[in-house]
C-alpha cells in the first residue's frame with residue numbers, strides 16, 4: 001500500500017489535542033443530561049406496547065447521547081477522536097446503567113403496591129440489587145409478543161440487542177459529529193461550512209477522487225455542471241473564518257433514481273477533509289460561478305420550437 005503513504009498530509013486530521021477540564025466537563029455534565037434522557041427512555045419503553053417502535057426508540061436514545069457528547073466536546077474544543085470515543089463510552093455506560101434502574105423501578109410502580117422514590121435510589125446505588133431484580137424479571141418476562149410473554153434466553157437476547165443498538169448508535173453519532181468540521185489550530189476555532197459550493201457531473205468516481213487529490217481543477221471543470229439531476233457530485237468547503245488560511249473540501253456523490261413516482265436519493269462520500277490552499281479554494285468558488293449558468297441553461301422546449309419555426 002505505497003499509495004496510501006503518499007496521501008499523508010493531503011487530508012485534514014484532528015490534532016489530538018484537548019483540555020483535561022473540557023473533557024471532565026463533558027463527562028460530568030454529559031452524564032447528568034444522559035441520565036435525564038435515560039429516565040425518559042425507560043418510562044417510554046415501560047409504557048409503549050409496540051416492541052418494534054421500542055427498537056427504534058433505543059436507536060434514537062443512543063443517537064441523542066452520542067450527539068450530545070460530541071456537541072459538548074466540540075464546544076470544549078476537544079479534537080481527539082480517542083478522547084471523544086472514551087468519553088462517549090463512559091457517558092453511554094452511565095446512561096445505560098441508569099436506564100435499567102429506572103426501568104425496574106417504573107415497572108414496579110405499575111403494580112398494586114406503591115413503590116417509593118427511595119426504591120430508585122437503592123436500585124441505582126446497589127448494582128447487586130438491580131442485577132437480582134433483572135434476573136427475577138427475566139424469569140417472568142416483562143412484556144408479550146404475539147400474545148406470549150418473552151422471557152428467559154429470548155429476553156436476554158432482546159436485552160443484548162438493545163445494548164448493542166444503544167452503544168453502536170451512540171458511538172457512531174458521536175464519531176460522525178466529531179469528524180464533521182476541521183479545527184484551525186492557529187485560531188483555536190472550528191471551521192465553518194460553505195455547503196454545496198460546486199456541483200458537477202460525477203463521471204468516473206475513482207478518477208474524480210484521484211484528480212481532486214491532485215488538485216486538477218481543469219478535470220473538474222470539464223465534467224461540467226450536472227446535465228440532469230440523476231447523478232452528480234456535490235462539493236462542500238469548510239474554512240476558518242478568522243484567518244482564512246485553513247480550507248478543506250468534502251465531496252459527496254448523489255444518485256437519484258425514480259421508481260413508481262417516488263424519487264430515491266442515494267448519497268455516498270467520495271472524499272472527506274481534503275486540504276486546500278486559499279487560492280485553490282478561491283479557484284473552486286470561481287469555477288462554481290463559471291459552471292452555474294451552464295447548469296441552469298438546460299435547453300427548454302422553447303429553443304426547440306424557435307429552431308423549428310426559423
Ligand SMILES: [Zn+2]
Nearest residue numbers: 184187240243
Ligand atoms: Zn484560523
